[in-house]
Amino acid sequence: MEIKGLRKITPYVAGAQPQVANMIKLNTNENAYGPNPAVVAALAAFDATNLRRYSSLDQAELRQALAEQHGLEADQFVIGNGSDDVLSMAFLSFFQTEQPILFPDLTYGFYKVWANLYQVPFKEIPLAEDFSWRVADYQRECGGVILTNPNAPTGCFQSLGDIEEVLKANPQVVVIVDEAYVNFGGQTAIPLLDKYPNLFITRTFSKDASLAGLRVGYGIGSKELIGVIQAVRNAINPYNVDAISEALALAAVKDWAYYEETCRKIMATRDWFAEELTRLGFDVLPSATNFLLVRPSRVSAGELFKHLEEEQIYVRYFPNQERIKDRLRISIGTQEEMEQVLARIKEGCL
Ligand SMILES: Cc1ncc(COP(=O)(O)O)c(C=O)c1O
Known part of the structure; x- marks a missing residue:
């Protein structure tokens, strides 16, 4: 007998997590370098007997540390189980609307899934030919806006001036700016918070x-x-941040200089790799992230994807997305890894 009342939804398809020894994993934009040694020490020092208690309800210490890092107040922060959790809650919290919310046709694929899940009307607006979004497209009546800056999967960064124009045009609805990749060459919208109470940054x-x-x-x-x-x-899961996560994130924030160095290394490798691929005839979009969206020369994206996979190099291929099905998204690994990847690409393309 058919069971009634069951939810039907097309889920988000996250990048694969292959379990292969000696692979080079460049398909989910993870960081090429390990976490801060202070995080490793905080994990070693964590007293597991404290896990008998629930985690804190307000993450006061972590919010305070973030407030100091960004020059803001602790009550301007909400913490979540990954930014996916924060974004999901933001859709539920800010988009109670009959007007469609707006986001680009090419952006983080989860936005559409949350909009469908929470029954938020939405309109996807095509990016321009050069993969930028046009300010004018977001200067219309709507239920809210969500923009990723720098954008994913394109890697392209758009100026703070453009973000401000969108905020200015939409004072009565929330504008979310997803800054998942901002520290790889973007510019944060934090300075706009003072002026725009409708801005929410993740x-x-x-x-x-x-x-x-x-x-x-x-x-x-x-x-x-x-x-x-x-x-x-607090209406969904008040203990959404576990005690270990809170302690380790706090250690990460308190010793941030380490990450400035690793981000710098990743950006240098990215720019080197982009130049090498361009020399091979690839079309490489300008990136302010830890990945590149590239169109191979001489072979198709699918062929190169397969060739790399055979070499245990995993990158992201979007065969079902019309506008980028001729491209691959390649996360930036260590310099050594990217030198190996370049050598394998040369074998596959020349
Ligand atoms: C643009 C963007 N936003 C948000 C996320 C989610 O990140 P997390 O849930 O790991 O914090 C990702 C992950 O790839 C992303 O690309």
């Missing part, structure tokens, strides 16, 4: 802080927006 520890497996992210906004999302958080 950040993750998964990329720059090399803690994708820990699952911590956060949102930054006006006290009004944070009050609303904290209430929604």
